[in-house]
Amino acid sequence: MTTTASPAPATAQPEAGAPEWWRDAVVYQVYPRSFADADGDGMGDLPGVTSRLPYLRELGVDALWLSPFYTSPQHDAGYDVADYTDVDPRFGSRSDADELIARAHEQGLKVIVDIVPNHSSSEHELFQAALAAGPGSPERDMYIFRDGRGEHGELPPNNWTSIFHGAAWTRITEADGTPGQWYLHIFDTTQPDWNWENPAVHALFRDVLRFWLDRGADGFRVDVAHGMVKPEGLPDATVNAHGLIDIPEGEVPIYFDNDGVLDIYREWRPILDAYEGDRMMVLEAWIPEHRLPLYIGREEAHQSFNFGFLQARWGVETMRAAIEKPLELADAVDAPTTWVLSNHDVIRHATRYGFAPDYAFGEGLGRDEHPEAELGLQRARAASLLMLSLPGAAYLYQGEELGLPEVADIPDELREDPAHHRGGVPGRDGCRVPIPWQQDAPAYGFSPSGESWLPQPEAFGPLAVDAQDGVPGSTLEMYRRALYLRRELGLGRHDAAVEFLDGLPEGVLGVRRGKVVVLVNTTEQSLPLPTAGGLADAEVLIASGAQEAGAIAPDATLWLRTA
Numbered sequence: 001m002t003t004t005a006s007p008a009p010a011t012a013q014p015e016a017g018a019p020e021w022w023r024d025a026v027v028y029q030v031y032p033r034s035f036a037d038a039d040g041d042g043m044g045d046l047p048g049v050t051s052r053l054p055y056l057r058e059l060g061v062d063a064l065w066l067s068p069f070y071t072s073p074q075h076d077a078g079y080d081v082a083d084y085t086d087v088d089p090r091f092g093s094r095s096d097a098d099e100l101i102a103r104a105h106e107q108g109l110k111v112i113v114d115i116v117p118n119h120s121s122s123e124h125e126l127f128q129a130a131l132a133a134g135p136g137s138p139e140r141d142m143y144i145f146r147d148g149r150g151e152h153g154e155l156p157p158n159n160w161t162s163i164f165h166g167a168a169w170t171r172i173t174e175a176d177g178t179p180g181q182w183y184l185h186i187f188d189t190t191q192p193d194w195n196w197e198n199p200a201v202h203a204l205f206r207d208v209l210r211f212w213l214d215r216g217a218d219g220f221r222v223d224v225a226h227g228m229v230k231p232e233g234l235p236d237a238t239v240n241a242h243g244l245i246d247i248p249e250g251e252v253p254i255y256f257d258n259d260g261v262l263d264i265y266r267e268w269r270p271i272l273d274a275y276e277g278d279r280m281m282v283l284e285a286w287i288p289e290h291r292l293p294l295y296i297g298r299e300e301a302h303q304s305f306n307f308g309f310l311q312a313r314w315g316v317e318t319m320r321a322a323i324e325k326p327l328e329l330a331d332a333v334d335a336p337t338t339w340v341l342s343n344h345d346v347i348r349h350a351t352r353y354g355f356a357p358d359y360a361f362g363e364g365l366g367r368d369e370h371p372e373a374e375l376g377l378q379r380a381r382a383a384s385l386l387m388l389s390l391p392g393a394a395y396l397y398q399g400e401e402l403g404l405p406e407v408a409d410i411p412d413e414l415r416e417d418p419a420h421h422r423g424g425v426p427g428r429d430g431c432r433v434p435i436p437w438q439q440d441a442p443a444y445g446f447s448p449s450g451e452s453w454l455p456q457p458e459a460f461g462p463l464a465v466d467a468q469d470g471v472p473g474s475t476l477e478m479y480r481r482a483l484y485l486r487r488e489l490g491l492g493r494h495d496a497a498v499e500f501l502d503g504l505p506e507g508v509l510g511v512r513r514g515k516v517v518v519l520v521n522t523t524e525q526s527l528p529l530p531t532a533g534g535l536a537d538a539e540v541l542i543a544s545g546a547q548e549a550g551a552i553a554p555d556a557t558l559w560l561r562t563a
């Protein structure tokens, strides 16, 4: 066995205009409020993102996906959109968005924007118009208004509960001051659901797509992509002993994953296809795995997040299943699968893996939960290296390349997640803490004023970009090298099949991709490197853990090149 010493060149960008670039792209999720703050108000912004594009280029990603930066009262961190075609002043202006897209393109980076079609903000002018117009009006028909049940309409139209806890209906006061109709909101009260039975809603979103396509967006990440079409007649759901909608294992609430939603993608696909440059959409659809092929393909969406991989627990069987099944399903419809381990809605994977594999996670990380930080990071690095060796598109969440942990000790009064306020759970703020760029600067270089909308923990200092830059073995350098090698070796492409290796020591997952063999040691002991199958003379391309001659370090991944 030999070890490669050559450093990764600084950049590894896609060829300009590479066709169907999204099939094997590495996409970096930017959460604008927490990435980089140019104006010093403590909230990240678009000029901040633009200023950091060279960092993304050097990291070696192909595209960035921007979480919403549109006009919004920010009751759900921008996933409550009041104007889909304007930029919230907190984040900048339309010309800042244009500038960002143009600079990204100059540097060979594609730009994916978020589109939120299930609901708007209650401050959207069309919702305000719906409130002002009476029951039965065309304005009300843009949203899902219904009369209440009970003698005086005092009960909600059905028993649906919100994803953010509490009822999914809110009763309004009519213009004349009387208690009135109810409107549906699968999320917060401030996020009324659009009525996708209404052709005017379809027209509105076709325009929104074209607006951003005309401005140069290379694609869309579709929020709650399985949610827009509700079951006919809005029937009651079965509820469990806690009065919550019953969701049997492996299924979804009654208001998600209804077949009508597929027609929306069939309507949108030709719009995207009519533009040059392989514009794409990726769906945020938390659906049962077997439903995936319905959503993606040549006439529907290009790809959908494969959340099964994110949910798979540490272990050979769990991870293997989470790789094999989605590949098989996506291959059946000639679509690429995707891989993702972290995003702005889940506990960061450097923390998740610090818990025992059977640990039951809640919504966010509670202060009384104590993962093993070192173990978590070790396994997170190993899982990331495994992910980056697989064919398809890989989605990274800002800060995972630094090994950032979830932050547990945010004071409740600073938490902004509506799920925290409505449900009393810790919520998702812990994965949204602003990024540390410089170890010794105020706000760790996130903001020139030292302000930060959420406090950053001391543990972020040693993980700052400048503390890891050029440091062999740092998580940042591991990601840079892995992204470089992934491109050089064509690992994202589907033409080299994924072959699982048998006969490995217990606790080792092995995957062959052409000449590259990926070994994951899921045990807490060093294990001898297998020698069969040409591995004895293999060259170590990259390792997530300490490199030990003739061995794989505990909880670590190795990429080997065989002759």
Ligand code: NOJ
Binding pocket: 076, 079, 080, 116, 187, 223, 224, 284, 344, 345
């Ligand atoms: C999914 C988004 O990722 C999440 O942040 C948001 O709260 C919900 N959709 C509602 O838009």
